[in-house]
Amino acid sequence: MLTSVAVSGYRSLRDVVVPLHGLDVVTGANGSGKSSLYRSLRLLAGCGRGDVVGTLAREGGLQSALWAGPASLDGARKRGYAAQGLVRKGPIGLRLGFATEEFGYLVDLGLPQQTSGGEDSAFLRDPEIKREVVWAGSVMRPGAVLVRRRWSVVETRASAAGDWDAGWDDDWESDPPEGNGRRAGGRSRGWTELTRSLRPWESMLTELADPERAPELLRVRRMIAGWRFYDSFRADPAAPARQTQIGTRTPVLADDGSDLAAALQTIRENGQPGLDAAIADAFDGAVLDVTVTDGRFDVELHQPGMLRPLRAAELSEGTLRYLCLVAALLSADRPPLLVLNEPETSLHPELLPPLGRLIRSAAETSQVMVVSHSDALIRELGVADDDGAPVGLGSPARRLTLVKDLGETFVEGQGLLTTPPWSWGSRR
Known part of the structure; x- marks a missing residue:
């Protein structure tokens, strides 16, 4: 079961980590970011299907889907300044990820490189996959990374006894691309290279998942392939x-x-x-x-x-x-995950109680997320307000209310202690 979904740089989701419980009901005012959260989950699923680049291109390209505000809103919030653009310190990109208790996955999408002095490509609306990571556990840490992709190079952690050097810091920030994770003289630093020719529109989940060489990628791909999304038939x-x-x-x-x-x-x-x-x-x-x-x-x-x-x-x-x-x-x-976007559309109020019973029954065997405006449907789902309520399949429904402040989406009531732990790492 997914325990959290993280999105950074997508529309109003500047940087948000959403906790998931089993049966989650996403609510909020119009324009609060509900549809953006739904779309970001579909984009994540697109990595497993191989169509994430095409999906973003159909939205108008990565430039159209990116967070349109400044890199930081601290000045506007703390001192009342008008929101102003700042010199960007990090790369421009859209990052998506999810975690379960056993493993996690993230993808970092960026703008295509511009040619210098030559003709520009006709496919400049196509985003590029800059980085992908699969790790063990619920939070990405250097020692937990199982498979990593940086630009065209994909490596998996070596499994041979004694091949792993416990003193090696395998964070991308300290691993220059030209070194490719190997010591001078070609001795492995604990990583086995799968390829160095993955193209920027290809995901390692679709191209390299293999039961022998990269079983972790196969497991993630199969899980994502089972996700289902239904949006107003x-x-x-x-x-x-x-x-x-x-x-x-x-x-x-x-x-x-x-x-x-x-x-x-x-x-x-x-x-x-x-x-x-x-x-x-x-x-x-x-x-x-x-x-x-x-x-x-x-x-x-x-x-x-x-x-x-x-x-x-x-x-x-x-x-x-x-x-x-x-x-x-x-x-x-x-399915492992079923997402319904405004299922109450066009339904008579008398159909909401049986629909609520159907959703609760489905949540006994599948993780379910419902994006809804309907207070009547939310009541039928029996949302639990107790933070200590159990989580997992068959647990009570939990409400996730999205709110927007200065154009940025937040989970209402979420603070430092209630935000699921998350690390994006770095492209460098």
């Missing part, structure tokens, strides 16, 4: 979820709901409990069927008093979205 007449589709066994609902009927049928045939109860709970005794004609799947909802069932193309927006949420929350393959 379309429900217009042309929505993918309304169309009949060729169906195959579908243990995971697509993020646009295009394989809704096949996903619901997979849940039923896999014997997942709760499907019929979730439909009857929300729609007063209704019964769900999935019809198959020449391999094309469609949904039919039988409701009391209706002479015929309603197909997906005929359902109301709220009903269709609720069915998509049912398919996501009762998935045949339970």
